[in-house]
Amino acid sequence: MTQPRTTAELRALDAAHHLHPFSDTKALNDEGSRVIVKAEGVWLTDSEGNRILDGMSGLWCVNVGYGREEIADAVAAQLRELPYYNTFFKTTHVPAIELSAKLAELTPPQFNRVFFTGSGSESNDTVIRLVRRYWDIKEQPEKKVIISRRNAYHGSTVGAANLGGMAPMHAQNVALPGVVHIAQPYFWGEARQGETPEEFGLRTARALETTIDALGEDRIAAFIAEPIQGAGGVIIPPATYWPEIARICRERDILFISDEVICGFGRTGKWFGCETFGTQPDLLVMAKGITSGYLPLGGVMVADRVVDVLLEGGDFNHGYTYSGHPAACAAALANLAIMQREKIVDYVADDAGPYLKAQWSKLAEHPLVGEAPMLGMVGALELTPDKIGRTKFPDVGKVGTLARDFSFRNGLVMRATRDRLIIAPPLVISHGEMDELVARAKKTLDDTYAELK
Ligand code: PLP
Numbered sequence: 001m002t003q004p005r006t007t008a009e010l011r012a013l014d015a016a017h018h019l020h021p022f023s024d025t026k027a028l029n030d031e032g033s034r035v036i037v038k039a040e041g042v043w044l045t046d047s048e049g050n051r052i053l054d055g056m057s058g059l060w061c062v063n064v065g066y067g068r069e070e071i072a073d074a075v076a077a078q079l080r081e082l083p084y085y086n087t088f089f090k091t092t093h094v095p096a097i098e099l100s101a102k103l104a105e106l107t108p109p110q111f112n113r114v115f116f117t118g119s120g121s122e123s124n125d126t127v128i129r130l131v132r133r134y135w136d137i138k139e140q141p142e143k144k145v146i147i148s149r150r151n152a153y154h155g156s157t158v159g160a161a162n163l164g165g166m167a168p169m170h171a172q173n174v175a176l177p178g179v180v181h182i183a184q185p186y187f188w189g190e191a192r193q194g195e196t197p198e199e200f201g202l203r204t205a206r207a208l209e210t211t212i213d214a215l216g217e218d219r220i221a222a223f224i225a226e227p228i229q230g231a232g233g234v235i236i237p238p239a240t241y242w243p244e245i246a247r248i249c250r251e252r253d254i255l256f257i258s259d260e261v262i263c264g265f266g267r268t269g270k271w272f273g274c275e276t277f278g279t280q281p282d283l284l285v286m287a288k289g290i291t292s293g294y295l296p297l298g299g300v301m302v303a304d305r306v307v308d309v310l311l312e313g314g315d316f317n318h319g320y321t322y323s324g325h326p327a328a329c330a331a332a333l334a335n336l337a338i339m340q341r342e343k344i345v346d347y348v349a350d351d352a353g354p355y356l357k358a359q360w361s362k363l364a365e366h367p368l369v370g371e372a373p374m375l376g377m378v379g380a381l382e383l384t385p386d387k388i389g390r391t392k393f394p395d396v397g398k399v400g401t402l403a404r405d406f407s408f409r410n411g412l413v414m415r416a417t418r419d420r421l422i423i424a425p426p427l428v429i430s431h432g433e434m435d436e437l438v439a440r441a442k443k444t445l446d447d448t449y450a451e452l453k
Contacts, residue, residue: 007047010035039066042426042433053412055423060262061293064338065426071294071334078330087324095329106271110303116324117298120261120287121155126300128159129318131222137313143221149184153231182207185237188371188382201238205245212252222255227273230262233420234380236373242277257283265289266427268376269349282306292335297328344427348376359438366445381421393419403448412440
């Protein structure tokens with residue numbers, strides 16, 4: 001039997017052959033990447049045997065936790081029965097049919113049709129195609145502009161990166177015409193002196209209306225937003241924000257797209273974030289939690305009023321080889337069956353969410369923390385040198401990265417966006433594990449604070 005490779009050997013191979021996403025690969029190669037070898041529940045194990053609490057559900061996706069045999073078995077059975085077939089050219093297959101029907105059941109009532117993709121980015125590229133197609137069929141082809149928000153994340157393909165409002169991504173030459181970015185509802189970082197959250201929420205939402213007016217409603221195709229801006233730092237809007245956005249979308253002749261790649265499938269304590277915030281999207285973008293990340297799959301739910309138009313348009317010349325991949329659909333069906341059987345969405349809403357929030361909020365008392373927002377199973381810690389004056393650290397991102405590295409050493413995966421730490425643990429995390437998560441986050445804050453002194 002060949003010996004398993006050592007951590008040093010694995011790191012050397014990784015350094016020689018792997019270009020990492022969203023990484024400075026050269027710097028990473030000097031440091032050496034952490035090799036994750038297995039996982040169970042909310043716990044990761046690395047190649048050196050360290051056990052790490054995964055406070056990020058992988059990349060916000062492992063909603064039902066790791067090690068679910070039921071999903072592995074469903075995928076294995078599907079691979080034996082029909083490992084691949086496509087849904088182009090008048091064919092379909094059982095897992096895609098079953099999953100389409102299941103999604104129509106779980107999503108809000110206006111949704112009865114899904115377009116399958118392989119990821120969130122592909123879903124958002126699909127959205128651009130669907131929106132343009134819709135207005136073309138309605139003989140309003142000049143309606144092409146999509147309004148998005150600064151600091152939004154909608155994916156990494158060229159189309160999706162354009163929809164997103166991430167300055168570091170735009171700096172790398174992805175800008176295409178046709179997307180306009182407005183302010184994000186980031187109260188802690190962007191409110192005016194003396195402004196209440198309610199006033200700020202209304203003012204920020206109304207930027208949508210003034211932008212529609214400035215550009216002309218006849219040019220605006222759609223507005224896209226994440227219910228809670230995730231990668232942008234877990235930006236939970238003030239209570240006045242979403243009702244005002246919903247009003248504007250209702251009154252104006254534009255489509256509203258809810259990017260639920262993170263918020264979908266229970267993260268906010270309802271099946272979808274739009275239900276938590278009371279909005280009524282025309283398109284709903286999904287990925288990640290649909291399979292709990294066990295296999296790649298994404299999709300766009302299309303509301304009946306949009307479907308009715310699209311169905312009049314003949315061929316839609318768009319699709320991916322892996323749209324509705326049978327094994328990925330089987331993984332999704334098994335994942336959703338677990339979520340329904342174990343009532344995981346109710347657990348987030350009534351038990352785990354309030355329990356974690358009660359403890360997490362106390363971290364706001366730490367001298368390094370400006371705010372500690374949390375909703376459902378997603379939260380953040382804004383790190384600041386001055387809680388009262390709400391100032392930012394001069395070298396943006398440095399303290400966040402320092403804290404994130406401490407966190408890893410303390411056995412907890414948190415993510416850092418600028419100087420904001422983020423958590424989004426698996427939805428099935430137990431009370432004891434939440435206690436552990438908060439204790440490790442607190443130690444991370446103490447370590448970071450000590451280092452800065
Ligand atoms: N949309 C949102 C809100 C996301 O958070 C992400 C990924 O983090 C995406 C889209 C892109 O998804 P993917 O990485 O599957 O392409």
